[in-house]
Amino acid sequence: MSPVLAGVLQLLALMAALALAYVPLGNYLARVYSSPRHLRIEKWIYKGIGADPDTEMRWPAYLRGVLAFSVAGVLFLYLLQRLQGVLPGSLGFASIDPDQAFNTAASFVANTNWQSYYGEQAMGHIVQTAGLAVQNFVSAAVGIAVAVALVRGFARSRTGELGNFWADLVRGVVRVLVPIAVVGAVILVACGVIQNFSGIHEVGQFPGGTQEWNGGAVASQEVIKELGTNGGGYFNANSAHPFENPTPFTNLFEIFLILLIPVALTRTFGVMTGSVRQGYAILATMATIWLSFVALMMWTEFAHHGPALQAAGGAMEGKEVRFGIGGSSIFAVSTTLTSTGAVDSFHSSYTGLGGGITMLGMMLGEIAPGGVGSGLYGMLVMAVIAVFVAGLMVGRTPEYLGKKIGTREIKFAACYILITPALVLVFTAAAMALPTPGDSMTNSGAHGFSEILYAYTSASNNNGSAFAGLNADTQWFNTTLGLAMLLGRFLPMVFVLALAGSLARQQPVPGTKGTLRTEKPLFSGLLVGAVLIITGLTYFPALALGPLAEGLA
Numbered sequence: 141m142s143p144v145l146a147g148v149l150q151l152l153a154l155m156a157a158l159a160l161a162y163v164p165l166g167n168y169l170a171r172v173y174s175s176p177r178h179l180r181i182e183k184w185i186y187k188g189i190g191a192d193p194d195t196e197m198r199w200p201a202y203l204r205g206v207l208a209f210s211v212a213g214v215l216f217l218y219l220l221q222r223l224q225g226v227l228p229g230s231l232g233f234a235s236i237d238p239d240q241a242f243n244t245a246a247s248f249v250a251n252t253n254w255q256s257y258y259g260e261q262a263m264g265h266i267v268q269t270a271g272l273a274v275q276n277f278v279s280a281a282v283g284i285a286v287a288v289a290l291v292r293g294f295a296r297s298r299t300g301e302l303g304n305f306w307a308d309l310v311r312g313v314v315r316v317l318v319p320i321a322v323v324g325a326v327i328l329v330a331c332g333v334i335q336n337f338s339g340i341h342e343v344g345q346f347p348g349g350t351q352e353w354n355g356g357a358v359a360s361q362e363v364i365k366e367l368g369t370n371g372g373g374y375f376n377a378n379s380a381h382p383f384e385n386p387t388p389f390t391n392l393f394e395i396f397l398i399l400l401i402p403v404a405l406t407r408t409f410g411v412m413t414g415s416v417r418q419g420y421a422i423l424a425t426m427a428t429i430w431l432s433f434v435a436l437m438m439w440t441e442f443a444h445h446g447p448a449l450q451a452a453g454g455a456m457e458g459k460e461v462r463f464g465i466g467g468s469s470i471f472a473v474s475t476t477l478t479s480t481g482a483v484d485s486f487h488s489s490y491t492g493l494g495g496g497i498t499m500l501g502m503m504l505g506e507i508a509p510g511g512v513g514s515g516l517y518g519m520l521v522m523a524v525i526a527v528f529v530a531g532l533m534v535g536r537t538p539e540y541l542g543k544k545i546g547t548r549e550i551k552f553a554a555c556y557i558l559i560t561p562a563l564v565l566v567f568t569a570a571a572m573a574l575p576t577p578g579d580s581m582t583n584s585g586a587h588g589f590s591e592i593l594y595a596y597t598s599a600s601n602n603n604g605s606a607f608a609g610l611n612a613d614t615q616w617f618n619t620t621l622g623l624a625m626l627l628g629r630f631l632p633m634v635f636v637l638a639l640a641g642s643l644a645r646q647q648p649v650p651g652t653k654g655t656l657r658t659e660k661p662l663f664s665g666l667l668v669g670a671v672l673i674i675t676g677l678t679y680f681p682a683l684a685l686g687p688l689a690e691g692l693a
Contacts, residue, residue: 147466166407280368371481458489481604492691
């Protein structure tokens, strides 16, 4: 079987699996976040944290819950790392330095999972399981909660209430993430992913010394790292490591986990707003962008330029032979078009244009299908922008799902789409202008610039993958990347929740013959164009200095 055909078959199998899960999971998520009942274990949790799950919140109160919970998470994870040296199960590892502890705490709480450390050489069992793995669950649940709050803003009328953050958070963990993660972890263990709490042991003698590996609860962390679009690996090689991702099947299964909830949430959106066709329109937009990126990535990596690439069947540098170009390309696109950041290959070793595709995927705002929760609310904000543009073209007040998009709503949407580009470009410019950050670049010229541009793009968009070649374990990068992750995660949430509150207070307006049909293919095409033009072109000058210059050289 040719490598190209193998890649196409993997793509078709992945799409079929997602199609089978789409309706049942999407409907289940809608029931979870609409049910008035509370499970017994949920009642125990509410009692323990002192929350009343039946109290409805307006958007400022909902936001305060999000921020208070996240600040507590950053402080707890920071202290856990700083105390690692005296904790049991630390495997003899020392406490984490302050700047790196801040970076890691900000990273995992912000659902970014950027790692400036070697996992197998820095973190013991307690930090990995009680700290990092726990944040993989709760940070994903926060993202889903904010997305559901925005959906309620579209679905409700004449009220500013968006639900209860604590109820949404607990339900996301207890009813959604934990059950799927348990099943997924069993599948990964059955396929060869390790799951233990063993210490460090020697695995072989090699010229110049020995090689040692430590065990860990890898399968249980691997499944939630993909399912929750987190991305932080137990080992430095991440999902390229055979202990995390041993076979082509596990590779495809992990891609399925990455895309599962973001895709299903479009169905949830349609069900909760009373129009499943609206959900299909959003899904069609996401699928168009995702498939286009996969096709373009495969083309750039399979293109045969020179005898070495012809002999290997494509650009195999930095890719695992067991996954091939097809599986690696699908993984790379899926992980950068979502806020996952897990990698099964080195993005720095892709062709110049291939590396640019991974960067552009993050620059679009990671909305196709995006992160868990963040992908849906990001795409809905872009839908608000798209109907506003359409309204300007026909001279009519724009409407979306029966809600008028006025001055207040468009200001919130505009602020949302401006935050991340500002963070990426300002931090990248500062790093290139100052003398010290440039010392961390392994390469010079366009590729070296791409290393820094990729880092801040990944951090600000809460992706977490790295371009490789950049030594990010410095005070400058640990601090600035940590700030970029926190600001890139929580500032957009402020405007999403403010938009949700504004929409929920409106009285729905009946549709007329002049109303833009937002469930039609025409609107999906308009939305794709809005995403590519409004967000993609923002970064074009920066891309021209980095991956485009390298790819065309």
